[in-house]
Every structure is written in structure tokens, then in C-alpha cells.
Amino acid sequence: MRITDVFKVQEHTFSFEFFPPKDNVDALALGATIGELRHLKPSFISVTYGAGGSTQRTTFDVCRYIQDRLEIPAMAHYTCVGADAAQLREGLEYLKSIRVKNVMLLRGDAPKGETWKTVAGGFSHADELVAQARAMGDFCIGVAGYPEKHGEAVSAEADLAHLKRKVDAGGDFIVTQLFFENQHYFNFVKRARAAGIAARILPGIMPITNFKQIRRMAELSGAEIPKVLLDRLTPIQDDPVAVYKAGVSWAIQQCIDLLSGGAPGIHFYTLNKSKATMDIYRVVAG
Numbered sequence: 001m002r003i004t005d006v007f008k009v010q011e012h013t014f015s016f017e018f019f020p021p022k023d024n025v026d027a028l029a030l031g032a033t034i035g036e037l038r039h040l041k042p043s044f045i046s047v048t049y050g051a052g053g054s055t056q057r058t059t060f061d062v063c064r065y066i067q068d069r070l071e072i073p074a075m076a077h078y079t080c081v082g083a084d085a086a087q088l089r090e091g092l093e094y095l096k097s098i099r100v101k102n103v104m105l106l107r108g109d110a111p112k113g114e115t116w117k118t119v120a121g122g123f124s125h126a127d128e129l130v131a132q133a134r135a136m137g138d139f140c141i142g143v144a145g146y147p148e149k150h151g152e153a154v155s156a157e158a159d160l161a162h163l164k165r166k167v168d169a170g171g172d173f174i175v176t177q178l179f180f181e182n183q184h185y186f187n188f189v190k191r192a193r194a195a196g197i198a199a200r201i202l203p204g205i206m207p208i209t210n211f212k213q214i215r216r217m218a219e220l221s222g223a224e225i226p227k228v229l230l231d232r233l234t235p236i237q238d239d240p241v242a243v244y245k246a247g248v249s250w251a252i253q254q255c256i257d258l259l260s261g262g263a264p265g266i267h268f269y270t271l272n273k274s275k276a277t278m279d280i281y282r283v284v285a286g
Contacts, residue, residue, distance in 0.1 A: 001073045002140040003102050004172050006043050007200060013043035013265035014285055015202070018272050020047055020058040029272065034066070036274040040281050043265065044073035046104055046142075046175075056091070064098045075142060076100050079108025080129050084121035088129060092136050104142040104175065105129045105166075116152075127165040134170030143171035145201060147179050147188035151222045156191075164197055173199050175267050178206040178217070180250070181226050182257050189262075203258050206269040207276035208247025211237040248279050255284040 006013060016037055021027035034045070045066050049059040056078075063074035076095060080088065095103065107126045109116070118124040123132070126143060133139045143166040146159055153159035163174070174197075179185060185203045192201060208214045211233050218225050229250055236242035255266050266284070268277045 002138075003044050003073055003075060003142070004140050006073060007173070007264075010043055011264070012259060012285075013202065014040070014281060015044045015046065015265065015267045016042050016277060017046045017048065017204075017267065017269050018062075020049060020055045020062050022055065026272075030062075033270070033272055033274045034070070037270070037277060038070060038072065040278065040285075042072060044075055044102065046075040046077065046267075048077045049079075057094075060091075060095060060098065060100060063100045063102075067100065073102060074100065075102035075104050075140075077104045077106065078129070078133075079106045080118075080123040080126070081108035082119060084119050085123065085132065086121070088123065088132060089136065092133055092139070095139075096137055101138060102140045102142070103133060104144070105133060105171070106144055125162070125165075127162070127169040130166050130169040130171050141170055141172050142175055143167065143173075145174040145176045145188065145192070146222075147176050147184040148222055148224060150177075160191055160195055160197075163192065164195055167197050167199050171199060174201045176201065176204045177221050177223065178204050178269055179223050180208075180218070180229060180254070181224055182254055182261070184224070185258065185263070186261060200264050202265050202267045203263050204267045204269055205251055205254055205258075205280075206271070207251045207280060208233070209244050209271075209273065209276050210240070211243050214247070244276065248276050251276070251280050252283050255280060259284065 018030060021030045047059045047062050049055045060076050063076040066072050066074040078091060105126055123129050130141055130143060133141055145163055149156045149159040189201050232246055233243060270277050
């Protein structure tokens with residue numbers, strides 16, 4: 001099922017994001033996590049792949065399994081990294097051949113320690129990949145939005161203009177980067193609407209379960225951790241149970257406020273862990 005068809009019948013969607021397994025142990029763990037979260041009847045599941053394009057084919061095949069065997073709409077991430085236009089078309093053709101129609105199209109990040117470089121004959125920006133997929137057939141296309149702007153964007157205005165190019169090229173809906181301060185999301189939506197972007201904008205939420213890990217991820221993504229949250233977490237950072245409780249409590253309040261403020265759903269960045277997502281979902285989705 002196309003995710004846009006899900007939107008037609010669900011006023012609020014609840015979706016989960018995973019990264020693919022690197023080995024058999026990871027595969028077993030991911031299977032257990034998806035099995036637990038399956039009972040929550042997710043609106044859709046998205047699957048990422050490693051920096052530099054690693055685990056790409058695994059991502060595609062995991063999506064195929066989720067949609068064909070578990071009967072849950074699945075969305076495959078796909079990026080411009082390390083491939084020219086012909087290779088990118090080949091990947092899209094493979095997705096068509098396994099009937100994976102939902103795709104999250106991104107420029108992608110360079111491998112760790114490297115700077116972004118466009119492959120000869122490849123694409124430099126996500127809107128080019130979106131246009132390619134739109135020209136090839138009946139894909140349902142998600143694109144990324146950045147409430148606090150992309151780290152490489154020269155300004156919030158330039159970042160928003162790029163988002164509009166992605167939507168105009170064929171993006172059907174937007175999933176945001178993680179954030180911890182809801183006003184960033186509401187301001188982002190307001191600016192997007194003013195810019196003529198009418199697509200559904202799903203807020204991305206990452207539950208805090210590990211203080212050091214979330215600080216690293218916030219730095220990488222450019223997401224601000226509010227002072228009130230830092231003040232709450234810093235004294236308990238070496239107590240994993242206390243951090244978990246505080247992080248889940250914060251995410252629950254975020255989700256409640258977002259939904260009551262008009263957000264059309266929640267996209268959970270699960271980090272392949274089910275407990276925090278389940279604890280939050282049960283409160284906010286009833």
C-alpha cells in the first residue's frame with residue numbers, strides 16, 4: 001500500500017524507523033523488535049541504510065519482507081551516495097521489481113571522515129533523485145525536512161527553498177529530522193506553508209534512552225537539546241534507568257503537544273529498540 005493511501009484513512013499516523021541488520025545477530029534482534037512493535041499496528045515502517053550506501057540491498061529486501069510477509073507498508077531509504085544516474089535508476093528499477101513503491105529519497109551523507117562528493121554523472125541534490133523516481137513510475141515519495149535547518153545549508157531560507165524544490169519535483173510528504181523542542185516544528189510548518197509547501201509534514205521523534213548517545217546524535221543532526229532537558233538529564237546521566245524514565249517522559253509530552261497542536265502523526269526513530277517506543281505509543285495513541 002502507498003503511504004499516501006494510508007494518509008487518506010488515518011488522520012494521525014504512527015510510523016517507526018529502523019536500520020537494517022549487519023549480521024545474523026542483528027537480524028535476530030531486529031526481527032524481535034519488529035515483532036514486538038507489529039502489535040501496535042504501525043501505519044508504516046521505514047528502513048535506512050549505512051553511510052556511504054552500505055547495506056543498501058539489505059534495506060530493500062527487509063522492506064520487501066515487511067510489506068509482503070508482515071503486511072505492513074514499508075518505505076526504503078535511497079540516496080545519491082556513491083552512484084551515478086544509471087546506477088541510481090538501476091536501484092529504483094530493483095525496487096519496482098520487488099514491488100516496494102514507498103521510498104524516502106535523500107542526498108545522503110558521505111562516509112565517516114569524508115566530505116560530500118558528487119559521483120561523475122550522478123546527482124548532487126535530493127530533488128534530482130526525486131525527479132528521477134517520479135519520472136520512472138508509481139513511487140510514493142517521502143523527503144526530509146529540517147526544522148532547525150540542514151547543517152550544510154547557508155540559511156533557514158535556503159534550506160526551505162531546497163525543500164520546496166524536492167516537493168515540486170515530486171515529493172509526496174515530508175518527515176522531519178529529530179528535534180526536542182516542539183516550537184521548532186510548529187515554526188517550520190508555518191514557514192513551509194507560507195512558502196507554498198502543502199505536503200503532509202510528519203514530526204520525527206527520537207526517545208532519549210542514553211544520554212551520551214543522544215548528545216552525539218544531536219550534534220550530528222544539529223538538533224538543539226533544550227536547557228531544561230539538559231538540566232534534567234545531566235545529574236542522572238550515569239543512571240540508565242533514570243535517564244530512560246526522563247527521556248520517555250519528555251518524548252511523551254512532546255508527542256501529546258504535537259498532536260494537540262495539529263501534527264498529523266508521529267514518526268519514531270527507534271534505534272532498533274522497541275521498549276521506549278512502545279511505552280510512548282501506549283500513552284499518546286491510547
